[in-house]
Amino acid sequence: MNNKFNSIFFNGLRFGGLMGALTVFLSLTYYVLEVNIFSIGFSILNFLILIGVYVAFLLYSNKTVKTKYLGGQLNYWDGVLNAFVTGIVAAVIGLIYNYIFIKYFDPDFMAKASEKVMEMLENNPNIPQEAVEKAYKDMEAMTPVKYALQGLKMNLIISVIFALIISAFTRTKKDEFIEDVVLDEKSE
Numbered sequence: 001m002n003n004k005f006n007s008i009f010f011n012g013l014r015f016g017g018l019m020g021a022l023t024v025f026l027s028l029t030y031y032v033l034e035v036n037i038f039s040i041g042f043s044i045l046n047f048l049i050l051i052g053v054y055v056a057f058l059l060y061s062n063k064t065v066k067t068k069y070l071g072g073q074l075n076y077w078d079g080v081l082n083a084f085v086t087g088i089v090a091a092v093i094g095l096i097y098n099y100i101f102i103k104y105f106d107p108d109f110m111a112k113a114s115e116k117v118m119e120m121l122e123n124n125p126n127i128p129q130e131a132v133e134k135a136y137k138d139m140e141a142m143t144p145v146k147y148a149l150q151g152l153k154m155n156l157i158i159s160v161i162f163a164l165i166i167s168a169f170t171r172t173k174k175d176e177f178i179e180d181v182v183l184d185e186k187s188e
Contacts, residue, residue, distance in 0.1 A: 016089025
């Protein structure tokens, strides 16, 4: 049991580290290329890219732990644990990166982000003025730590949801026929 848990934990750690490194690399690439990360089109594209990264890494992580460490057998909850550890590690790497980036590399990021968000909200006639004022107050209170923690919270939620879904597809279903044959052979 302990060996199984260690295998799941270290596999999740490895794939989570790789996934976190890839998301940091993407973020730095956008920064270096001076991509307008606040445009609607880019936001949708980046969302789809990140969903693809999550799905690919969690699927591959579960497949690897099943074939390499667990002898081809992966029950649902072991898959959930492995995928969740993978997501948590990537989320923590993202938290550290976001904090360092905002605190040291681009201290004006929070001000630019607030300005862009407020501009979008104010230009949307369907949003009530009270909501715009509340968003403005929330943006003024945002700090690098709060921003990083907000990203961590979002990544944890996504990790749980994807871990539950992906583990349903990567689990090994029991073969009832083989169990029946083994039981019949023992009774003879």
